[in-house]
Amino acid sequence: MTATRSDPGTPDCRGAVRYLWWLITCQRRRIAAGALLGSAWMVGLTLPPYLLSRAIDDGLEPGRESALAGWVAALLGAGVLNAWLAIMRHRTMTRVRLDAAFRSVQVVVRQATELGAALPRRVTAGEVVTIGFGDVAMIANTLTGTGPGVGAVLAYVVVAALLLTVSPLLAAVVLLGVPLLAVLVGPLLGRLQGVEAAYREQQGGLASRFEDIAAGLRVLNGIGGKEVYAQRYRNGSLALRAEGYRVGSVTSWIQALGVGLPALFLGAVTWLAARMAAQGTITVGELVAVYGYAAVLVVPVSAFIEGGYDLSRGLVAARRVIRFLTLEPESTGGEATSRGPGSPSALRDPASGVEVAPGMLTALVSARPSDSAAVVDRLGRFTGSAATWGATSLAEIDLTQVRRRILVADNEADLFAGPLRDVLRGRGNPDEETISRAVHAAMAHDIVRGLPDGLDSPVDAQGRNLSGGQRQRVRLVRALLADAEVLLAVEPTSAVDAHTEAVMAARLRAARSGRTTVVTSTSPLLLDRADTVYYLVDGSVAAVGSHRELLDRHRGYRLLVSRGLDDEDGDRGGEEAVPPSREPVR
Numbered sequence: 001m002t003a004t005r006s007d008p009g010t011p012d013c014r015g016a017v018r019y020l021w022w023l024i025t026c027q028r029r030r031i032a033a034g035a036l037l038g039s040a041w042m043v044g045l046t047l048p049p050y051l052l053s054r055a056i057d058d059g060l061e062p063g064r065e066s067a068l069a070g071w072v073a074a075l076l077g078a079g080v081l082n083a084w085l086a087i088m089r090h091r092t093m094t095r096v097r098l099d100a101a102f103r104s105v106q107v108v109v110r111q112a113t114e115l116g117a118a119l120p121r122r123v124t125a126g127e128v129v130t131i132g133f134g135d136v137a138m139i140a141n142t143l144t145g146t147g148p149g150v151g152a153v154l155a156y157v158v159v160a161a162l163l164l165t166v167s168p169l170l171a172a173v174v175l176l177g178v179p180l181l182a183v184l185v186g187p188l189l190g191r192l193q194g195v196e197a198a199y200r201e202q203q204g205g206l207a208s209r210f211e212d213i214a215a216g217l218r219v220l221n222g223i224g225g226k227e228v229y230a231q232r233y234r235n236g237s238l239a240l241r242a243e244g245y246r247v248g249s250v251t252s253w254i255q256a257l258g259v260g261l262p263a264l265f266l267g268a269v270t271w272l273a274a275r276m277a278a279q280g281t282i283t284v285g286e287l288v289a290v291y292g293y294a295a296v297l298v299v300p301v302s303a304f305i306e307g308g309y310d311l312s313r314g315l316v317a318a319r320r321v322i323r324f325l326t327l328e329p330e331s332t333g334g335e336a337t338s339r340g341p342g343s344p345s346a347l348r349d350p351a352s353g354v355e356v357a358p359g360m361l362t363a364l365v366s367a368r369p370s371d372s373a374a375v376v377d378r379l380g381r382f383t384g385s386a387a388t389w390g391a392t393s394l395a396e397i398d399l400t401q402v403r404r405r406i407l408v409a410d411n412e413a414d415l416f417a418g419p420l421r422d423v424l425r426g427r428g429n430p431d432e433e434t435i436s437r438a439v440h441a442a443m444a445h446d447i448v449r450g451l452p453d454g455l456d457s458p459v460d461a462q463g464r465n466l467s468g469g470q471r472q473r474v475r476l477v478r479a480l481l482a483d484a485e486v487l488l489a490v491e492p493t494s495a496v497d498a499h500t501e502a503v504m505a506a507r508l509r510a511a512r513s514g515r516t517t518v519v520t521s522t523s524p525l526l527l528d529r530a531d532t533v534y535y536l537v538d539g540s541v542a543a544v545g546s547h548r549e550l551l552d553r554h555r556g557y558r559l560l561v562s563r564g565l566d567d568e569d570g571d572r573g574g575e576e577a578v579p580p581s582r583e584p585v586r
Contacts, residue, residue, distance in 0.1 A: 008106035013325050016318035023100045023143055030096055031146050037089040038151030042300060043158050044085055047078040049292020050162065057285030093144045101140035104321060108132050111325050116382070122327050131324055135317035142314025145307040152300030152307070159293045159300075166286050167276060173269060174297065195250055199243045202236070251309075265301065269294040340397045340405060344516060345390030347379050347406075347486065353541035354379075354534050356486075356518055361509055363530035363547075364520045367560055369491065371539040372520035376488045379518070380408035407484035411491040413475055415463035420448070421455040423463075424477050435481065441511035442476040443496075443504045468495040476504070486516040493526055505529045524561045535560075 012022040055071035164171040273290035344358035364372040378385035387394045451457035463471040472495045493501040505526040527547040535543040550557040
């Protein structure tokens with residue numbers, strides 16, 4: 001399992017069967033061992049009927065007590081051996097299943113990481129969760145059948161050969177009857193793939209809808225839309241339930257046939273053998289053996305049917321995984337030929353006209369926040385552009401270097417579950433003093449003091465046990481602790497009250513002194529701290545200067561940052577025009 005954890009390998013995404021075969025080839029020895037143990041176990045099941053028949057025919061005659069004791073001892077030994085083989089087979093196939101599951105999870109997570117910021121635009125979170133849990137489990141369960149499947153074929157051949165020594169007629173019945181059972185189940189397996197695929201698609205869509213409702217519950221309550229979305233979710237649930245009934249209907253027939261057909265087959269073979277024993281064609285011991293062989297044959301026949309059922313579902317799941325693995329990341333440039341500038345350099349975005357001076361605090365202002373965010377995406381190389389860093393095109397710089405040196409701090413960035421300390425420090429390992437300074441700079445000390453165990457207090461996924469303002473400040477602390485050469489922060493103070501925002505603006509400037517920092521905002525409290533402010537109109541620079549210079553000479557800027565108040569209010573700098581509806585800090 002260690003190899004799986006370190007490097008899952010490169011999956012074969014040319015088809016569902018090829019993907020399953022890749023999982024098999026990744027653990028050839030283990031699957032071969034499972035097949036060997038499974039074959040030995042199933043073939044071993046044929047020993048007790050044979051030994052029992054010999055004990056009856058040879059040991060029940062008068063004066064043959066020693067023969068009877070010998071055959072009984074052999075029967076006991078066969079039982080112990082088969083029990084050990086069953087244990088080892090089960091352990092081996094469990095390892096096969098877990099290896100396949102972990103390997104699939106790793107390639108899915110790796111693909112999600114490579115898609116990066118493009119992931120939410122390409123596939124829903126609910127779909128990723130459905131793939132990462134449900135589909136991966138189905139695929140892993142499919143591989144469990146590799147051992148019993150091989151053993152079932154071998155056991156089928158061995159039983160037919162043993163019956164041939166008893167009666168060619170009985171052997172012919174077995175040889176023809178088992179393939180007939182597989183033919184009867186085949187059409188149902190094909191139908192199962194169709195209904196299972198439709199069900200899994202609807203399940204992923206409903207999971208996404210549930211996540212959207214949970215994430216936006218407070219907003220939905222505020223605008224009165226909770227019942228509308230709840231009704232849509234109920235309708236989706238009813239549709240999914242109906243589709244689940246279709247899957248259950250087909251599954252029930254497959255499982256019923258998996259139990260019923262082998263039982264009918266056993267009855268037919270036993271009836272035929274009993275008639276032959278009554279006619280004297282075979283002995284009583286051979287009759288017992290035939291019954292035992294037919295009973296043993298129930299195991300491989302059931303394995304055939306269950307294996308086909310698992311394979312059918314596994315192919316559906318593998319197709320969904322492959323569809324995700326073949327998504328292409330959005331292109332953000334050509335081949336890397338540079339590691340980036342060796343000293344602090346200017347970032348330029350020709351599309352908007354923004355030029356970020358090194359070591360300065362730069363602010364981007366726009367009536368449409370998406371325009372400012374688009375500039376940040378280009379400067380952070382999350383979208384392809386002609387942006388440059390120093391004299392080098394961003395597209396030519398090694399992406400690993402870009403991600404290490406330029407940090408885009410999105411206001412909606414995920415917060416993962418865990419102790420607050422781990423949430424804040426990210427992948428680094430800052431000491432207590434460094435964490436304390438970052439918490440102070442982001443005005444987050446009240447969050448730490450308000451939690452029962454301070455920095456060791458648990459934070460729910462997405463910070464759901466924190467308020468909006470608290471989540472925003474936690475994100476800012478995390479960004480400051482990353483200590484990136486260039487920090488691009490999107491709306492870092494939009495969810496806090498005016499007093500908190502004023503202190504955050506001053507401390508952010510001090511904490512990033514001498515380092516390149518870009519913020520997007522329309523808050524005069526934050527803009528007044530910036531060295532340079534770019535006012536964007538329709539995504540392009542309309543004016544540039546300090547906050548107070550733009551207030552004096554650009555009416556559009558003044559109206560925007562003063563929230564539409566008249567010019568007299570705007571001339572006061574806009575600091576008093578902070579909207580009263582902002583969420584209070586909690």
